[in-house]
Amino acid sequence: MATIHLAILDDYADVAPKHFKHIPNLQLDSFPDTLDPSTPAGLEALAKRLEPYPIVSCMRERTAFPAELIQKLPNLKLLLSSGNRNAALDLEALKERGVPVTGTKGDSPSKPSGEFDAPPPPGYSAVNQHAWALLLSLCGRIPQDDRKLKTDAGAWQNGLGVSLGGKTLGLVGLGKLGTAMAKVGVLGFGMKVVAWSENLTQEKADDAARGSGLETGTFKAVSKEELFKTADVVSLHLVLSGRSKGVVGARELGWMKRSGLLLNTSRGGLIDEEALIEALKEGGIKGVALDVFWQEPIPKESPWRSVDSWAKSEVVLSPHMGYVNEGTMNRWYQEQAEELERWLKGEELQNRMA
Structure with a gap:
């Protein structure tokens, strides 16, 4: 043969x-x-x-x-x-x-x-697990402190962590992955959940809550502007398409609280990369955690390779690991x-x- x-x-x-x-x-x-x-x-x-x-x-x-x-x-x-x-x-x-x-x-x-x-097992989302790992790493400064302790003999408690208890979790997209993220936020951290997508209604948000074993009204459907202005954490859960590309741009980043955190484990193209880089250079938001990028693998010359040298905001990155177990x-x-x-x-x- x-x-x-x-x-x-x-x-x-x-x-x-x-x-x-x-x-x-x-x-x-x-x-x-x-x-x-x-x-x-x-x-x-x-x-x-x-x-x-x-x-x-x-x-x-x-x-x-x-x-x-x-x-x-x-x-x-x-x-x-x-x-x-x-x-x-x-x-x-x-x-x-x-x-x-x-x-x-x-x-x-x-x-x-x-x-x-x-x-x-069926029904378990490895992407949701990784999303929370990224967010908790950002809130707990784990990558930064781990690096400091391993490279600086005098390093100890060089910054302050962020508590999620009672904060507002804003979900851009409330499909299967967004709902999984919301459920953990509510049950694990007592967070309030607001959500937006172009076709999301309160009725659909209530259906998602009941499907997660939660009470009607636990997830609140809001406008895009209200979500970005009120959420302490904004997490993206949309499929990338011509309609959703760049759904987060300079306007939306400008709406966010300066103490706000942004999380993307969906697709890099959902965010206007140049607008995000400018926001991080200015410290316009407290931090961002990314598992997905505009070009993958990240090129050697990508600004993300040197983010610690220019970002005033906290940044945690992983190389599209959400499904890689x-x-x-x-x-x-x-x-x-x-x-x-x-x-x-x-x-x-x-x-x-x-």
Whole structure:
């Protein structure tokens, strides 16, 4: 049997190979450095990299596959993605080419291997967990104090933390993730919750509260301006679209309290980056915690790489880790390998995206 070549893209933590290595006659090539096809040079570099491969494994929304790239990959026969959707893929172009695209469910395997943690149980949000980890790190000055204690022999209590008890949590978006954030705020910290999105009504907010086991009226639907002016913490939970891009700009940042905190674990494009940087340079808000950025991975020359040198506000950053946990990542690659085996045997694929 001829050797089959598989390109593994953007596997930053080198999780994938062990899940594919048992497949006979499969040659694995990993490319952990992400190439951006949004520029002509990036498009050509990525096309040159992938042109020889009939099978490509990609991680959701890391490397984009626009139509222009797909046209330059005549040998592509199967694209293995992760999650149940990937906005970075031009699925119509892939359909036209007849390239099947598979996703993953992230459910627990029927026969756990014991080699890695199981994925989070159904209904549990790892993104919500990470959102609170970021917010609590910002409020407790944990990254700053950890760094100080490890690098300065005389460092001790160099700043003041922020208490969340009884504060107002403002949610831009009250879908599944926004509601999960709200529930923890209410039950864990006694916070008041206000929420806004273009289509949010009080009736929908009440439905979200009851669905969380909370009383009607616990979540209050307000105007966008009221949310930004009254919230002590503003947390973003919208899907990025043409309508939501830049939903937080200079005006909204100007509405926030100077003691306000901003949290984004959704998508970087929801915030006007230049406006946020200006607000942080001026100390216009107390702090920000970001897990998502306008370009990912962050370029070496990005201002976020040197934020401590220019920001007057507190800043806590993480590299889009909301969904990146041991159980989920391993299970996703395990599912990709299972789909590849089905494809090689001519069997029906179980989680088709296209």
